[in-house]
Amino acid sequence: MRRIGIMLWICLLSAGFAGAQDTLPDSLFSVKLGEVVVSSKPLINYNKQSKPLSTLEEYLEQTSRVSMVKRGNYAWEPMVNSMSSERLNVTIDGMHIFGACTDKMDPITSYVDVSNLSEISVSSGQQGAEYGPTIGGAIDLSRTKHDFCNPGWSGSVDMGYESNANLFTAGAAVKYIHSRFFAAVDFMYRDAGNYKAGKRITVPFSQYTKYNLSSTLGWKLNDNNTMVASVIFDRAKDVGYPALPMDVSRARAAIASVQHLVENIAPVLRSWETKLYYNNVLHEMDDTKRPVVPIHMDMPGWTSTYGMYSKIKAEKGRHDMTFNLNAYYNQSKAEMTMYPKDTAEQIMFMYTWPDVRTTYAGVFAQDRITWNQQHILQYSASAGFHRNTVADDFGLNSLRIFYPEMNAGKNRVVLGANTSYTYRRKNMEYNVAAGYGQRAPSVSEGYGFYLFNSFDRYDYIGNPNLKNEQSIEAEAGITYKISKLKTQATVSYFHILNYIIGIPNPDVLPMTIGASGVREYKSLSAVNMVNAEWSVEYKPHPSWKTKAALTYSYGQDKQRQNLPLIRPFSFRMSLAYRIKSLELELAVDGAAKQKAYSKAYGEDLTPAYAVLNFSAGYMFFIEDHRLYLRAGVENIADTYYSTFSDWNNIPRRGRNFYVNISFAFDKKKVVKE
Numbered sequence: 316m317r318r319i320g321i322m323l324w325i326c327l328l329s330a331g332f333a334g335a336q337d338t339l340p341d342s343l344f345s346v347k348l349g350e351v352v353v354s355s356k357p358l359i360n361y362n363k364q365s366k367p368l369s370t371l372e373e374y375l376e377q378t379s380r381v382s383m384v385k386r387g388n389y390a391w392e393p394m395v396n397s398m399s400s401e402r403l404n405v406t407i408d409g410m411h412i413f414g415a416c417t418d419k420m421d422p423i424t425s426y427v428d429v430s431n432l433s434e435i436s437v438s439s440g441q442q443g444a445e446y447g448p449t450i451g452g453a454i455d456l457s458r459t460k461h462d463f464c465n466p467g468w469s470g471s472v473d474m475g476y477e478s479n480a481n482l483f484t485a486g487a488a489v490k491y492i493h494s495r496f497f498a499a500v501d502f503m504y505r506d507a508g509n510y511k512a513g514k515r516i517t518v519p520f521s522q523y524t525k526y527n528l529s530s531t532l533g534w535k536l537n538d539n540n541t542m543v544a545s546v547i548f549d550r551a552k553d554v555g556y557p558a559l560p561m562d563v564s565r566a567r568a569a570i571a572s573v574q575h576l577v578e579n580i581a582p583v584l585r586s587w588e589t590k591l592y593y594n595n596v597l598h599e600m601d602d603t604k605r606p607v608v609p610i611h612m613d614m615p616g617w618t619s620t621y622g623m624y625s626k627i628k629a630e631k632g633r634h635d636m637t638f639n640l641n642a643y644y645n646q647s648k649a650e651m652t653m654y655p656k657d658t659a660e661q662i663m664f665m666y667t668w669p670d671v672r673t674t675y676a677g678v679f680a681q682d683r684i685t686w687n688q689q690h691i692l693q694y695s696a697s698a699g700f701h702r703n704t705v706a707d708d709f710g711l712n713s714l715r716i717f718y719p720e721m722n723a724g725k726n727r728v729v730l731g732a733n734t735s736y737t738y739r740r741k742n743m744e745y746n747v748a749a750g751y752g753q754r755a756p757s758v759s760e761g762y763g764f765y766l767f768n769s770f771d772r773y774d775y776i777g778n779p780n781l782k783n784e785q786s787i788e789a790e791a792g793i794t795y796k797i798s799k800l801k802t803q804a805t806v807s808y809f810h811i812l813n814y815i816i817g818i819p820n821p822d823v824l825p826m827t828i829g830a831s832g833v834r835e836y837k838s839l840s841a842v843n844m845v846n847a848e849w850s851v852e853y854k855p856h857p858s859w860k861t862k863a864a865l866t867y868s869y870g871q872d873k874q875r876q877n878l879p880l881i882r883p884f885s886f887r888m889s890l891a892y893r894i895k896s897l898e899l900e901l902a903v904d905g906a907a908k909q910k911a912y913s914k915a916y917g918e919d920l921t922p923a924y925a926v927l928n929f930s931a932g933y934m935f936f937i938e939d940h941r942l943y944l945r946a947g948v949e950n951i952a953d954t955y956y957s958t959f960s961d962w963n964n965i966p967r968r969g970r971n972f973y974v975n976i977s978f979a980f981d982k983k984k985v986v987k988e
């Protein structure tokens with residue numbers, strides 16, 4: 316009896332904690348500077364999302380700090396602070412996973428689905444350094460956490476249809492909970508045809524099909540110890556990339572992990588979490604469906620990663636500490652085989668990634684000191700060892716054409732540090748932060764061999780002698796909150812040294828037919844970037860809520876030349892009305908003219924645009940079960956537009972009607988929100 320009492324108490328306590336977490340994005344004092352938490356419930360949330368069955372990329376795009384590079388309708392590449400993949404630390408529950416495409420067609424975010432996730436945390440700059448070195452920040456995708464409370468079966472069925480691209484979404488999830496055990500499985504299927512841009516213009520080669528299956532098993536070994544095993548299988552096929560010269564016939568990932576967690580070890584030691592993981596990615600490009608191909612190519616890529624982390628959380632007096640030891644071993648390999656039309660000519664083969672092995676091991680420590688809930692000082696430091704080895708001799712000899720002196724292996728030390736101070740007074744909160752970070756070049760930047768970039772139309776060659784990129788950053792923020800109003804302004808500044816970018820080498824001829832030339836990865840001595848953001852949320856009445864967010868970015872090198880992919884002034888506004896179980900929302904999304912574009916990197920002026928969206932949602936209760944209905948229309952005016960981050964100015968989707976239906980069954984009593 317006493318045992319049941321304790322169990323119930325733990326469940327209530329964790330439910331209370333989960334409740335507190337839910338209010339995280341809205342609460343003034345629990346979000347650290349520069350961190351945006353999209354949701355801390357299962358991401359598919361009919362109460363908070365205008366389109367609950369949106370893709371993960373559509374969810375990410377809603378946070379004003381994130382923008383997406385689009386090469387089609389699938390697998391958009393996230394950017395934080397106008398910096399993308401190699402300058403970010405993108406992880407799934409702290410696990411490193413690497414895309415297998417040399418052309419960035421498969422960012423990590425393309426291998427999960429919103430159905431598996433409960434939270435996306437976006438951190439700016441060095442605040443994202445816990446799981447590894449970063450310059451721009453981090454995106455950590457958290458899988459849904461289950462607990463051992465409320466035993467029984469629960470589940471849901473999701474269906475969605477969108478008129479534009481004939482997109483069909485279907486998903487199902489089942490969970491069984493026992494007081495010492497749980498098992499959860501979910502599946503999601505998405506299938507889309509070619510989408511139509513504004514003015515009903517069809518964008519050919521923009522179709523895709525995706526399957527995602529995920530499962531989590533948990534055991535409670537005793538009151539303090541739990542084990543959780545988790546797998547994700549993701550498979551996409553027949554994916555069109557209209558902005559690129561090639562499509563993808565197959566992209567798949569298998570992601571597996573086992574985690575052990577001990578809680579309440581001692582009064583000081585709060586928790587110790589250790590995870591072992593493995594993941595494997597296969598990516599196959601396909602040009603056979605394109606009408607005009609100068610030369611047929613086969614370009615498969617593979618990555619596999621073994622990793623672990625072990626993380627301790629401790630608290631003593633005013634101190635709240637985190638220690639994280641994390642390590643991985645990655646293998647990245649990509650090939651290119653060219654088949655000349657004249658069959659008498661020889662087939663050409665090369666390694667575009669010459670079987671590069673990366674070993675990384677790093678430590679991270681952070682202390683957060685709080686005085687009277689008014690002053691918070693936080694500081695952290697990290698140090699890591701990074702080693703690349705080229706395992707393939709043929710690939711190594713190819714690179715030695717450019718770098719005769721290069722060794723197969725290269726060691727680096729990567730350091731980082733960050734400090735922030737928060738002061739709270741009445742309804743105000745002030746933050747300042749400063750940081751220093753380094754990163755090693757990515758596999759493409761260090762060892763890529765004739766990687767064609769269809770944006771600037773250059774072939775890129777990696778450079779194993781690159782120095783670590785370094786950043787010095789400063790950030791400041793101010794928040795004001797009263798019951799009906801919350802407003803926040805932040806500004807961040809990055810001074811990046813040894814900024815890695817491709818510089819033309821006129822002495823080398825390109826391999827790709829029609830390419831403008833060859834660029835080698837080199838370092839610019841210094842660049843400056845600024846990102847500013849202002850947001851306001853106003854609830855004049857319990858039924859009405861309005862939000863607005865404005866962002867502005869700037870990025871130039873020392874010669875005051877613009878950097879590519881810098882976001883122009885952008886805005887997002889919404890007005891929501893809720894009465895009982897009905898919610899209506901009107902939103903507008905837009906950007907000013909992108910005047911500060913980079914001509915040298917193939918960019919041109921992107922005109923201003925604004926699109927209008929509307930959605931309506933309704934929730935029915937059928938006994939203890941819930942039926943949700945959400946319908947809406949996006950880009951109501953059917954505007955033809957593209958944004959600064961659309962590859963080769965590929966137009967975005969035109970008018971789109973959608974409907975999402977979800978039925979959730981639950982043995983437990985449902986509490987209305």
Ligand SMILES: [Cu+2]
Nearest residue numbers: 416418420600
């Ligand atoms: Cu690819």
